[in-house]
Amino acid sequence: MTQRKQPDMACIVCGNTKVAGLEGWHATCPVCSYESAALTDAINAHTGPEVNEAEREAGLKALRLENFRVIVQYARKHAPPAGRRLLDVGSAHGWFLETAREQFEVLGVEPDAVVGGRAAARGLPVRSGYFPDVLADGERFDVIVFNDVIEHIPDIRSALGACHERLDSGGILILNLPSSSGFFYRLSKLVARLGWKAPFDRLWQKDLPSPHVHYFNPSNLRRLVAGQGFELVEAAELPALRAKGLLERLRCAGNVPLVSLYVQYAAILCAIPVLRMFPSDIIVGVFRKKAAG
Numbered sequence: 001m002t003q004r005k006q007p008d009m010a011c012i013v014c015g016n017t018k019v020a021g022l023e024g025w026h027a028t029c030p031v032c033s034y035e036s037a038a039l040t041d042a043i044n045a046h047t048g049p050e051v052n053e054a055e056r057e058a059g060l061k062a063l064r065l066e067n068f069r070v071i072v073q074y075a076r077k078h079a080p081p082a083g084r085r086l087l088d089v090g091s092a093h094g095w096f097l098e099t100a101r102e103q104f105e106v107l108g109v110e111p112d113a114v115v116g117g118r119a120a121a122r123g124l125p126v127r128s129g130y131f132p133d134v135l136a137d138g139e140r141f142d143v144i145v146f147n148d149v150i151e152h153i154p155d156i157r158s159a160l161g162a163c164h165e166r167l168d169s170g171g172i173l174i175l176n177l178p179s180s181s182g183f184f185y186r187l188s189k190l191v192a193r194l195g196w197k198a199p200f201d202r203l204w205q206k207d208l209p210s211p212h213v214h215y216f217n218p219s220n221l222r223r224l225v226a227g228q229g230f231e232l233v234e235a236a237e238l239p240a241l242r243a244k245g246l247l248e249r250l251r252c253a254g255n256v257p258l259v260s261l262y263v264q265y266a267a268i269l270c271a272i273p274v275l276r277m278f279p280s281d282i283i284v285g286v287f288r289k290k291a292a293g
Contacts, residue, residue, distance in 0.1 A: 032219070146177070222285065
């Protein structure tokens, strides 16, 4: 089970006092809308339900690969003209490394020894451990990317500071993460208030080895990152649902009767065009390291 601790009630974005949220471990800032969770990770020491990595790959890979191709385009667009060195923090299965290595010299860092080991066994350049501890002194990059990772890191300010230190002049930081402004997240909060908290807990990844501890929107994310020496150069949204791979993603959600599975599949396919009218649950921020002084 994911461990819980007493929430820190000072907002990491604006410094104001947070208020209690929808669960004992959840808190929100009434000023800047930042949300936090007092949950701790259990990477490499998880004792709760096992994550089926084969099912996870079947359900997520198609969506992630499509979004990763877009992120590589952002990296190529904003990287310094001669920039080639890219660091993927929390590289997991190595899908982003595989996508980016045609354009960049890539390196991955992955704290989960099992998942990172599988990626390394496929010949991908992955170091096992935590960022920035596993980097050599003086190792620098032109691009640092966090794909669905930064929201898991408790000491996010230190992580952003390490990014600033490890980026060369003009280097860029790309953050791809869930959004508290997204349609599904806001819907989960609504049904949680009505008494059904399972979707809300699931979006925070409670009781999984690495739960979310932050939820940002584009505004408070920009404010936090700017405070660590970066300027926003591009902000965007990515689809939280794509038709490709959707059926596999539904199949890995549990033992759903076949008829119900296909009814859900058809309903979501029809809903995808409508959902484009609402804020996405995935945001991307591309930030450039500011020059000293």
